[in-house]
Amino acid sequence: PPSLKGRDCLALSDYTPGEVESLLALALEGKEKLKKGEAWHPLSGKTLAMIFDKPSTRTRVSFEAGMAQLGGHPLALNRQELQLGRGESTADTAQILSGFVDAILIRTHWHSDVKELASYASIPVINGLTDLHHPCQALADLLTLKETKGKLAGLKLAYVGDGNNVLHSLLEAGALTGMHVAAAFPPGYEPDESIVQQAELIAQKTGGMVTWTHDPAEAVAGADAVYTDVWASMGQEEEKEKRMKDFVGYQVDPIMMAKAKSDALFLHCLPAYRGLEVAAEVIDGPQSAVFRQAENRLHAQKALLVMLLGD
Ligand code: CP
Ligand code: NVA
Secondary structure (H helix, E strand, O other), X not given: OOOOOOOOEOOHHHOOHHHHHHHHHHHHHHHHHHHHOOOOOXXXXXXXXXXXXXOOOHHHHHHHHHHHHOOOEEEEEEHHHOHHHHOOOHHHHHHHHHXXXXXXXEEOOOHHHHHHHHHHOOOOEEEOOOXXXXXXXXXXXXXXXXXXXXXXXXXXXXXXXXXXXXXXHHHHHHHHOOOEEEEEOOOOOOOOHHHHHHHHHHHHHHOOEEEXXXXXXXXXXXXXXXXXXXXXXXXXXXXXXXXXXXOOOOOEOHHHHOOOOOOOEEEEOOOOOEOOOEOHHHHOOOOEOHHHHHHHHHHHHHHHHHHHHOO
């Protein structure tokens, strides 16, 4: 099978459309194996160090369980319990960890820190969320859509909300798989321009498309899936009040969902705030796939770990 051996996963655009397709195929295979109770231990003897600078439920637990299921060993750490918290440099930490473990997962604030870690590490570095990207989430989202719709190319994925890390990775994921990603965000909450341009360039080659609007109804019209995320990301807690005002009209409620296709999925990376970015009737309703989407973090990331670390 195609391998990504020794590579990093900092952003989804690190990979080609073919590599993403292989990852999804392996994820589906691994999911099948787990459901059948078949053993799959390709990472026996390998260790993944995970550094968390921000809280996490899904990323932490799915990587930890996934590594264990693959026969490997996960090691969850946070900055405060490492010498990093006392000022040891990222560069030194990268080189030290490279001597002990086989890969590093990191969740931190600045994408540039992850790039620096990756440049000094001699082992794969996986981005578990930064201010700019959340590639592992987008892989699970692709898996969820592929499982449900049977294919990705040609689907319309609407994203309604903040132009944040989750949207950035979805733009790249959609472009790589030939989808139309239609984003709606309020003025002042635009996604990063260079990431949008990058996604547009990829989409030109795959037949995908990237569009944006300040009108959520336009983005969700005829969509196969409607996606939203929190209005205030981790680290933006003090902007919460202002954002609640600026995002009026951006809640995914039943009226908004009704503008998408009748079999459209509702997706959210979670954690979710019912009554803010999404109405309870939608996230707890029949079109919501959020728990399967979260479960798919496990399967998508196991495939990623096997392709980065497996022999
Ligand atoms: N979606 C996601 O990354 O969840 P956690 O913050 O719980 O890891
Ligand atoms: N945009 C959110 C995603 C959480 C998984 C954040 O960065 O906090």
